[in-house]
Amino acid sequence: MEKTVLQPKNQLQRELPEEKFQELEEYINSLEEKEGALIAVLHKAQEIFGYLPRDVQLFVARKLGVPGAKVYGVVSFYNYFNDKPPGEVIINICTGTACFVKGADKIMAEFEEKLGIKAGQTTEDGKYTLNAVRCVGACGLAPVVIVGEKVYGRVKVDELDQILAKHERKDAK
Structure with a gap:
């Protein structure tokens, strides 16, 4: 099989390591x-890169032989993909x-105020991302906030x- 690796063409692509594209290509192959x-x-791509920038979406489209618009449509439709x-x-x-x-709307509003962002956004310093998610299956603990892997x-x-x-404090250690 022909092996194609996306070569850096712009600043964004230079920030995305070629090794990660190779890992994704191996998975697809x-x-x-x-x-x-x-x-x-x-x-798998989001697991490898941490998110799905345009260049990764286009790489996936080329490797699967589907239109880039279809890939973007899936990425933008499902909340799981970033x-x-x-x-x-x-x-x-x-x-x-x-x-x-039990007051999740009030908790959301307070986090938005404290962090200066809305749900679905990341702070300018890249420290926090705030998300609204549907039921996490812990209704007996409502309202629930999950920070990283820690459930409150x-x-x-x-x-x-x-x-x-x-x-x-965890970051300071």
Whole structure:
């Protein structure tokens, strides 16, 4: 099989290591069936790169033989996929019914105020990404906030400074 690796053409591509493109290409080449594999390939690409910038989306499109618009459509449709680099600390606030009833909207509003961003955005310094997510399956702990891998249950608005401080101290260690 012909081996093609995307060569750096602009500043963005120079920031994306060729080794990562090679790893993704090897994964795609290992697939027995490429038709219908778009979502699986995008999951793998996001695992490798951390997000799905335009150059990665176009690389996937070329390797799978699908239009770039189709890849972009999938990336932009599913909340799981990110086309911008996430912050160092990802804050997910459950907005499912139980969490909403228990005040997730107030928690979201307070995080937005404290961080100066809206849900789905990353702070300018790249420290935090704030996301609204659907039910995380912990309704008995509503409202739920997940910071990185740490789950906080029955969160109250006045606890948000403590939650943020725990993740600041972690970086200082």
